[in-house]
Amino acid sequence: MIKFLDLQKVNSQYAPEIKEAIAKVVDSGWYLLGEQVNEFEKAFAYYCHTTHCIGVANGLDALVLILKGYKEMGVFKDGDEIIVPANTYIASILAITATNLKPVLVEPDIRSYNLDLKSVESAITTKTKAIMLVHLYGQCAYSHELKDLAKKYKLKIIEDNAQSQGALFEGKPTGGLGDAAGTSFYPGKNLGALGDGGAVTTSDTELATIVRALGNYGSKTKYVNDYSGQNSRLDEIQAAVLRIKLKNLDRSNAKRRDIANLYLSKINNPGTVLPLVIDPASHVWHLFVIRNEKRDLLQKYLLAKKIQTLIHYPIPPHKQQAYKAWNGQSYPITEKIHREVLSLPISPVLEMGQAFDVVSAINEFTD
Numbered sequence: 214m215i216k217f218l219d220l221q222k223v224n225s226q227y228a229p230e231i232k233e234a235i236a237k238v239v240d241s242g243w244y245l246l247g248e249q250v251n252e253f254e255k256a257f258a259y260y261c262h263t264t265h266c267i268g269v270a271n272g273l274d275a276l277v278l279i280l281k282g283y284k285e286m287g288v289f290k291d292g293d294e295i296i297v298p299a300n301t302y303i304a305s306i307l308a309i310t311a312t313n314l315k316p317v318l319v320e321p322d323i324r325s326y327n328l329d330l331k332s333v334e335s336a337i338t339t340k341t342k343a344i345m346l347v348h349l350y351g352q353c354a355y356s357h358e359l360k361d362l363a364k365k366y367k368l369k370i371i372e373d374n375a376q377s378q379g380a381l382f383e384g385k386p387t388g389g390l391g392d393a394a395g396t397s398f399y400p401g402k403n404l405g406a407l408g409d410g411g412a413v414t415t416s417d418t419e420l421a422t423i424v425r426a427l428g429n430y431g432s433k434t435k436y437v438n439d440y441s442g443q444n445s446r447l448d449e450i451q452a453a454v455l456r457i458k459l460k461n462l463d464r465s466n467a468k469r470r471d472i473a474n475l476y477l478s479k480i481n482n483p484g485t486v487l488p489l490v491i492d493p494a495s496h497v498w499h500l501f502v503i504r505n506e507k508r509d510l511l512q513k514y515l516l517a518k519k520i521q522t523l524i525h526y527p528i529p530p531h532k533q534q535a536y537k538a539w540n541g542q543s544y545p546i547t548e549k550i551h552r553e554v555l556s557l558p559i560s561p562v563l564e565m566g567q568a569f570d571v572v573s574a575i576n577e578f579t580d
Contacts, residue, residue, distance in 0.1 A: 215519060
């Protein structure tokens with residue numbers, strides 16, 4: 214079986230270092246808000262070209278804390294609108310509704326799957342305060358046009374960086390392109406922990422200070438609570454693991470890029486739509502997503518060939534029971550994407566021979 218993602222094999226590359234690092238944490242007797250978190254935060258802020266990094270419990274919390282932070286600063290208030298891609302993973306939208314803000318769903322460009330800026334501008338109202346930019350599948354969605362649009366309407370750019378650690382825009386990494394960014398270190402991400410984890414990156418010192426306090430029960434000083442906060446902290450063990458894997462992130466992304474280039478150059482099935490790549494050198498290929506009108510049949514066919522694939526994502530957010538009030542709304546591009554997408558195996562440990570087998574199987578699919 215060609216696994217979609219072999220996490221055991223991914224992490225076995227670093228097993229001796231990881232075990233040594235975990236043992237040091239265990240022996241230290243310090244498990245939260247210690248040296249490992251401090252050093253990882255410094256390293257990841259440097260990597261993202263930002264002044265600050267705040268480790269948090271997961272990627273959803275990272276986005277929630279950014280939005281809460283802006284509300285504490287008086288930048289946002291209840292009912293303000295945040296533009297977000299209609300085809301994103303639901304976590305982007307959950308963060309907005311969880312903070313009493315209003316998500317405004319905007320259709321993507323069907324070629325790149327990232328936000329269509331023409332649709333963005335037409336969705337802006339007097340209540341719009343930010344654009345949540347999702348670098349979907351590992352492709353940077355930032356542009357000079359987006360920056361100009363945000364400046365024109367005085368909007369914040371909040372990056373959902375969960376799938377794009379290491380992606381670039383003109384040499385500058387995602388996570389440091391907008392006003393603030395939330396990222397996820399879920400085990401399957403390009404930079405994955407051995408459990409949940411996340412971070413906020415920003416060069417806004419006031420926001421960073423508030424976010425750090427909000428994630429620590431609203432406290433800057435122990436037992437003194439300045440805000441109505443929550444408990445959302447990256448722990449020492451996960452930070453120790455992430456420090457090791459961060460050193461290898463660019464190398465891992467380069468391997469993903471090699472596999473993606475093979476798929477792009479060799480898959481020629483006439484019913485299969487390959488992803489549009491805006492900048493081949495900067496895409497980090499968290500996912501390699503094709504489209505096919507016979508997606509379900511193709512997935513079953515590939516499984517019979519012992520090739521595991523996944524669907525990211527089978528149900529669009531506006532059709533989820535969680536947002537049943539939206540179920541009657543129509544986003545035809547988003548709905549087409551969710552009907553047709555299929556994610557192929559791609560990871561730093563996928564062998565090129567296995568990737569060729571994936572190509573051959575897809576090219577032979579006729580049903």
